[in-house]
Amino acid sequence: MASLEVSRSPRRSRRELEVRSPRQNKYSVLLPTYNERENLPLIVWLLVKSFSESGINYEIIIIDDGSPDGTRDVAEQLEKIYGSDRILLRPREKKLGLGTAYIHGMKHATGNYIIIMDADLSHHPKFIPEFIRKQKEGNFDIVSGTRYKGNGGVYGWDLKRKIISDGVLPCCPGWSLLGSSDPPILASWDYSRGANFLTQILLRPGASDLTGSFRLYRKEVLEKLIEKCVSKGYVFQMEMIVRARQLNYTIGEVPISFVDRVYGESKLGGNEIVSFLKGLLTLFATT
Amino acid sequence: MLSVGGLRLNLVRFSFLLLRGALLPFFAVTMTKLAQWLWGLAILGSTWVALTTGALGLELPLSCQEVLWPLPAYLLVSAGCYALGTVGYRVATFHDCEDAARELQSQIQEARADLARRGLRF
Numbered sequence: 001m002a003s004l005e006v007s008r009s010p011r012r013s014r015r016e017l018e019v020r021s022p023r024q025n026k027y028s029v030l031l032p033t034y035n036e037r038e039n040l041p042l043i044v045w046l047l048v049k050s051f052s053e054s055g056i057n058y059e060i061i062i063i064d065d066g067s068p069d070g071t072r073d074v075a076e077q078l079e080k081i082y083g084s085d086r087i088l089l090r091p092r093e094k095k096l097g098l099g100t101a102y103i104h105g106m107k108h109a110t111g112n113y114i115i116i117m118d119a120d121l122s123h124h125p126k127f128i129p130e131f132i133r134k135q136k137e138g139n140f141d142i143v144s145g146t147r148y149k150g151n152g153g154v155y156g157w158d159l160k161r162k163i164i165s166d167g168v169l170p171c172c173p174g175w176s177l178l179g180s181s182d183p184p185i186l187a188s189w190d191y192s193r194g195a196n197f198l199t200q201i202l203l204r205p206g207a208s209d210l211t212g213s214f215r216l217y218r219k220e221v222l223e224k225l226i227e228k229c230v231s232k233g234y235v236f237q238m239e240m241i242v243r244a245r246q247l248n249y250t251i252g253e254v255p256i257s258f259v260d261r262v263y264g265e266s267k268l269g270g271n272e273i274v275s276f277l278k279g280l281l282t283l284f285a286t287t
Numbered sequence: 288m289l290s291v292g293g294l295r296l297n298l299v300r301f302s303f304l305l306l307r308g309a310l311l312p313f314f315a316v317t318m319t320k321l322a323q324w325l326w327g328l329a330i331l332g333s334t335w336v337a338l339t340t341g342a343l344g345l346e347l348p349l350s351c352q353e354v355l356w357p358l359p360a361y362l363l364v365s366a367g368c369y370a371l372g373t374v375g376y377r378v379a380t381f382h383d384c385e386d387a388a389r390e391l392q393s394q395i396q397e398a399r400a401d402l403a404r405r406g407l408r409f
Contacts, residue, residue, distance in 0.1 A: 041407055045398040074407075081405050121391065153382025162378045193377040197370065203320060257387035285321040 026057045027132065028111035028219075032101035033062060036119045037069045043119050044078050044087065050125040056132065061105045064091040099226055099236055106223060114217045123214040127256045131216040134252045141221045141249035144207055144241065145214035145256035148196055152209070152255030162192050195276060202284045203242055207251050210238045214256055221249055235279030242287050335359065 029047060033040060044060060051058040062075045072091055079087040090108050092101070106114060115131070117123040123145070131143045146152050199210050211234045217225075224247070229239045244251060309330045312318060318326065338347065339355055347355070399409070 041402050041409070042395055042398045045402055046394065074409075077407050081402070081407060121395075124387070124391065147382075148377075151382060153384045153387075155384040155388040157381075157383075159378070162381050163374065193374050193381070197374050197377070201370075257382075257384035259384065259388050259391050283320075285319055287319055 025113060025132075026059065026111035027051075027113045027115055027128075027216075028105075028109035029058065029060045029115045029117065029128075030102055030105040030109070031060060031062050031117070031119045032098060032105070033064045033067065033071050033075075033119045034095055035067045035069045035071060037067070037071045037074050039119055039121050040071055040074050041078060043121055043125070044082070047125045047128075048082060048086070050128055054129040054132075056129065057111075059086055059088055059109070059111060061088045061090055061108060063101045063105045064089070065095040065101070066091070066093050097232060099229065099232070102222065102226055106219065106226075109219065112219050114219050114222050115215070116217070116222075117214045122258050122260055124257065124259070127214070127254060128216075130254050134254050135216055138250065138252050140252035141218050142241075142244055143216040143252045143254060144209060145212055146207070146209035146253045147212060147256060147258050148193075148208045149253060150255030152257065154258045154260060156260035157192070163194055195280075199238070199280060202280065203238075203287070205238075205241050206245055207241050208253060210241055212256075212258075213237050231279060231282070233279075234276070235283070238279065239283060239287075242283055246287060 031040075031043070036043075040062070044062075047058070047060055062078075064072050064075060072089075075087070075089050075091075079089055088108055090104060092104060102114075102116065113132075113135070115128060117125075127145060131145070134140065135143045147154050196208075196210070199205065200208075203210070213234075221244070225240050225243055228243050228247075229236055231239045241251065312326060313323065335355065335358065339352070341347075403409070
């Protein structure tokens with residue numbers, strides 16, 4: 001059953017927001033990092049490869065939150081290799097959380113589209129040209145990568161995680177990106193079928209993968225959504241989609257594969273389940 | 288004294304208006320998901336209570352009564368079965384991307400070699 005806004009917020013006509021010629025579109029990738037010294041060169045290499053092969057105009061903005069493992073040095077070397085017009089370093093002093101990382105990154109972004117993703121290689125840049133194609137196809141405001149539709153899927157989960165995730169657990173992609181109030185070792189959880197099912201029933205979000213964080217946004221859409229969202233961590237990702245629905249933004253989906261390389265290290269804790277349920281119920285009661 | 292036909296017609300009209308009134312909030316007002324659920328449950332619940340306790344003075348045939356009375360419990364159990372079935376099905380058909388993992392591994396090797404060539408010190 002629909003719930004309409006009593007007073008609609010004015011939106012620019014679709015024609016104004018339509019895609020300009022490919023030459024004029026620029027895609028900024030926001031990569032918040034924390035202790036990604038190993039993975040950062042690899043993800044940047046894959047990004048450069050995908051973009052160059054498709055002839056897309058891009059830039060990569062690395063927002064390092066004062067990683068103690070030397071991520072910043074590696075980032076500086078990458079900037080020298082690929083050029084400072086392609087790799088932008090915008091570090092911060094300490095771990096400040098995902099939402100603020102995005103805001104900080106967007107201030108320096110010169111593209112008209114923003115791509116957010118994990119820097120731990122669970123998201124593969126090869127899907128980005130597909131996101132872009134999908135966005136043009138439907139003139140979507142947001143394109144979200146989904147692990148639950150089409151031939152999307154996950155590598156690296158055992159049965160228990162598949163059940164709970166689809167049942168209860170949300171994706172906390174990038175242990176690197178949580179707000180400072182979250183526990184430090186938060187799993188690269190993934191959204192399993194149970195959690196997903198519960199969320200679909202309660203929130204009816206119109207998107208199949210709510211906690212995924214591999215997405216393409218129009219720059220102004222992302223700015224608007226971040227302004228409105230109040231949660232932290234993975235619930236933040238969920239809230240973004242729910243708010244986007246409220247504001248009548250269009251969302252397209254592209255199946256992606258999610259390679260969970262660190263599953264060995266993460267534990268399925270009651271803590272995570274509880275905090276997910278809290279976040280879900282908050283969204284249920286407030287949106 | 289109204290004729291039977293007239294009574295039935297008024298009843299139909301009345302229930303139509305009632306239905307419209309009950310559904311109106313969903314369309315005219317911004318409701319949170321919680322509010323939608325509570326409102327929906329309130330409507331269904333009160334309808335069920337009204338019908339089973341005969342509060343409206345309606346005399347339903349016994350077969351209807353027999354079906355109506357356990358309906359909430361039945362719906363609850365069905366919902367539970369549906370949930371279990373759906374989650375079970377989705378877990379069973381979960382897509383394990385083995386080849387994605389393999390592809391990633393080989394690309395990692397390629398990347399390390401290329402970056403080392405370009406002067407990156409790991």
